[in-house]
Amino acid sequence: MRATFLYEAGDVRVQDAPDPVVEQPTDAIVRVLRSCVCGSDLHPYHSLTAADGPVPMGHEFLGTVEETGSEVSGLQRGDLVVAPFAFADNTCEFCRAGLHTSCPAGGFFAAAGVGGAQAEAIRVPQAQGTLVKLPNDVDEALLPSLLTLADVYGTGYHAAHRAQVEPGDSVTVIGDGAVGLLTVLSAGQLGAERIILMGRHQERTDLGRYFGATDVIAERGDEGIARVRDLTGGHGTRAVLEAVGHMPAYEMAVGAVRPGGVISRVGVPQYEDAPVGFGSLFGPNVTLTGGPAPVRAYIEKLLPAVLDGTRDPGRVFDRTLTLEQTPDGYRAMDRREALKVLLTP
Amino acid sequence: MRATFLYEAGDVRVQDAPDPVVEQPTDAIVRVLRSCVCGSDLHPYHSLTAADGPVPMGHEFLGTVEETGSEVSGLQRGDLVVAPFAFADNTCEFCRAGLHTSCPAGGFFAAAGVGGAQAEAIRVPQAQGTLVKLPNDVDEALLPSLLTLADVYGTGYHAAHRAQVEPGDSVTVIGDGAVGLLTVLSAGQLGAERIILMGRHQERTDLGRYFGATDVIAERGDEGIARVRDLTGGHGTRAVLEAVGHMPAYEMAVGAVRPGGVISRVGVPQYEDAPVGFGSLFGPNVTLTGGPAPVRAYIEKLLPAVLDGTRDPGRVFDRTLTLEQTPDGYRAMDRREALKVLLTP
Numbered sequence: 001m002r003a004t005f006l007y008e009a010g011d012v013r014v015q016d017a018p019d020p021v022v023e024q025p026t027d028a029i030v031r032v033l034r035s036c037v038c039g040s041d042l043h044p045y046h047s048l049t050a051a052d053g054p055v056p057m058g059h060e061f062l063g064t065v066e067e068t069g070s071e072v073s074g075l076q077r078g079d080l081v082v083a084p085f086a087f088a089d090n091t092c093e094f095c096r097a098g099l100h101t102s103c104p105a106g107g108f109f110a111a112a113g114v115g116g117a118q119a120e121a122i123r124v125p126q127a128q129g130t131l132v133k134l135p136n137d138v139d140e141a142l143l144p145s146l147l148t149l150a151d152v153y154g155t156g157y158h159a160a161h162r163a164q165v166e167p168g169d170s171v172t173v174i175g176d177g178a179v180g181l182l183t184v185l186s187a188g189q190l191g192a193e194r195i196i197l198m199g200r201h202q203e204r205t206d207l208g209r210y211f212g213a214t215d216v217i218a219e220r221g222d223e224g225i226a227r228v229r230d231l232t233g234g235h236g237t238r239a240v241l242e243a244v245g246h247m248p249a250y251e252m253a254v255g256a257v258r259p260g261g262v263i264s265r266v267g268v269p270q271y272e273d274a275p276v277g278f279g280s281l282f283g284p285n286v287t288l289t290g291g292p293a294p295v296r297a298y299i300e301k302l303l304p305a306v307l308d309g310t311r312d313p314g315r316v317f318d319r320t321l322t323l324e325q326t327p328d329g330y331r332a333m334d335r336r337e338a339l340k341v342l343l344t345p
Numbered sequence: 346m347r348a349t350f351l352y353e354a355g356d357v358r359v360q361d362a363p364d365p366v367v368e369q370p371t372d373a374i375v376r377v378l379r380s381c382v383c384g385s386d387l388h389p390y391h392s393l394t395a396a397d398g399p400v401p402m403g404h405e406f407l408g409t410v411e412e413t414g415s416e417v418s419g420l421q422r423g424d425l426v427v428a429p430f431a432f433a434d435n436t437c438e439f440c441r442a443g444l445h446t447s448c449p450a451g452g453f454f455a456a457a458g459v460g461g462a463q464a465e466a467i468r469v470p471q472a473q474g475t476l477v478k479l480p481n482d483v484d485e486a487l488l489p490s491l492l493t494l495a496d497v498y499g500t501g502y503h504a505a506h507r508a509q510v511e512p513g514d515s516v517t518v519i520g521d522g523a524v525g526l527l528t529v530l531s532a533g534q535l536g537a538e539r540i541i542l543m544g545r546h547q548e549r550t551d552l553g554r555y556f557g558a559t560d561v562i563a564e565r566g567d568e569g570i571a572r573v574r575d576l577t578g579g580h581g582t583r584a585v586l587e588a589v590g591h592m593p594a595y596e597m598a599v600g601a602v603r604p605g606g607v608i609s610r611v612g613v614p615q616y617e618d619a620p621v622g623f624g625s626l627f628g629p630n631v632t633l634t635g636g637p638a639p640v641r642a643y644i645e646k647l648l649p650a651v652l653d654g655t656r657d658p659g660r661v662f663d664r665t666l667t668l669e670q671t672p673d674g675y676r677a678m679d680r681r682e683a684l685k686v687l688l689t690p
Contacts, residue, residue, distance in 0.1 A: 265627060276619045285446065
């Protein structure tokens with residue numbers, strides 16, 4: 001088959017690779033119908049060294065089941081399925097608690113011997129717990145929105161859910177990437193009344209307004225913090241949902257959160273240490289939460305409104321390319337010419 | 346009057362000082378009946394430079410009202426009162442939300458022009474919102490337990506409350522100081538089923554068992570973490586309540602918390618930056634919460650069981666000295682000869 005590999009920073013290649021096969025009785029093989037490039041794919045795209053490459057790429061996909069291992073039940077060849085970006089058995093105590101990303105039998109696609117989704121087909125470990133069936137006759141126009149359930153919509157939902165956003169709440173969302181915009185959508189879905197979106201690309205923030213942002217702040221750093229405080233009686237918002245992952249975004253979150261409030265992070269941190277002492281989190285009793293989203297826990301909840309068209313998170317895709325054009329997709333997202341690139345076979 | 350000042354690390358003096366007077370119409374003057382030395386007093390006792398001294402000391406007291414400003418109502422000369430370590434108006438939006446430590450009209454005793462409680466008398470700003478009346482005929486034997494409502498009991502309760510400890514929960518408490526032990530008491534009060542106390546002073550951990558600890562771990566660092574994991578099926582406890590404030594305690598908390606769990610800090614952090622990235626908090630979706638306890642929010646709730654003798658947090662006091670002997674109290678606590686020193690006039 002054809003599959004995407006990152007050789008080193010900036011060097012993405014689509015090349016021949018062995019067809020995936022069932023390795024464990026709990027595996028399934030899925031033929032990829034739609035996949036995409038994630039904002040988090042840009043982190044290794046910026047930093048991978050040649051010594052650490054090549055690595056398979058892509059962790060978001062929907063497709064049709066081709067083959068299942070002997071211990072997989074409830075899935076048949078031809079079923080249309082979507083997968084969360086982390087596979088999991090969906091039966092252990094962590095999965096039952098909605099924390100599929102900590103499943104001891106789980107892991108991430110495009111890592112540790114599991115192939116990537118920017119490919120013609122993919123092996124899915126723990127297939128029965130991981131894959132969620134979609135109606136086989138679904139309108140093709142819904143596929144982009146359904147694909148967001150694999151990661152970006154569920155990740156945005158996780159940010160809002162972990163911050164315990166509730167009706168009437170005030171929320172700041174940092175980041176106008178696909179996750180940030182779907183964090184706006186999710187915060188609104190949970191009832192937030194005021195949603196301040198911090199982002200500086202007008203096409204994106206306009207989409208953010210469509211998804212429910214009530215205010216947009218283009219300024220960054222101290223100026224951005226001052227603007228949030230101006231809008232909130234000087235105190236900041238009760239929740240800040242951080243969908244970037246870089247230190248300046250963390251610092252803005254600390255500056256924009258109200259005393260006693262919550263910073264919920266879903267942008268993968270590109271730092272290990274950060275301020276948490278008296279002068280940042282401790283003094284004002286600010287809570288820091290979030291992590292990789294257990295999107296498997298949210299798919300069934302978010303699915304109906306996508307299927308009936310009430311919510312259209314798929315609008316984050318503003319460019320469609322073929323698998324062979326994947327390197328162009330990385331370039332376009334890296335240059336911010338595209339918000340999020342959808343890949344077809 | 347006589348009052349305690351720290352001149353520099355290790356140099357505590359009780360000396361003559363001007364009698365406090367009503368400066369604002371919202372002030373009251375309280376004659377101190379009981380005060381004490383706090384574990385957090387040891388931080389400046391270890392680190393204050395002569396250039397930054399002398400500073401007044403003490404933030405925990407109960408006593409009788411001597412005088413009230415013209416805008417203070419509901420308090421009369423002679424009333425027995427206890428104060429939280431942070432004064433606050435108890436009417437603003439933060440106080441109404443139970444976050445008195447962020448009251449814009451509030452502040453801390455022994456700081457910013459407000460005297461310390463290790464003294465014969467003290468000026469109480471925002472007296473009406475700050476002081477809580479106690480029965481004037483209360484049994485003198487209850488005074489030590491009532492004094493813990495000023496800080497250490499409320500602070501322990503804050504740790505458990507912010508971690509949302511609930512019936513059946515599993516909890517690790519780091520620290521066998523007075524706050525750690527009353528964190529054990531509070532976790533039990535909120536229904537925790539398993540309470541693992543990390544501490545290495547047997548007299549203290551024995552008191553911890555009396556307060557409800559089900560397990561005691563004397564080991565520290567990686568060995569201590571391994572012991573917690575051994576006791577909890579390999580995963581750690583859902584909540585870790587950190588009552589120390591030093592970096593090794595933070596690191597133990599990260600190691601002992603279950604994925605998806607909560608670290609709740611009430612030990613005043615002696616660091617600003619700490620690990621919060623993928624390898625510590627983010628990857629396992631661990632929540633970090635806590636801060637200076639708004640103990641004013643908890644006094645009415647905790648008071649009845651202290652008054653009727655059901656709970657006896659005052660057992661943390663294992664030495665009683667007079668105000669003049671305060672320097673001996675610091676020395677005894679610093680050398681860990683005393684757990685917590687009660688001061689009488």
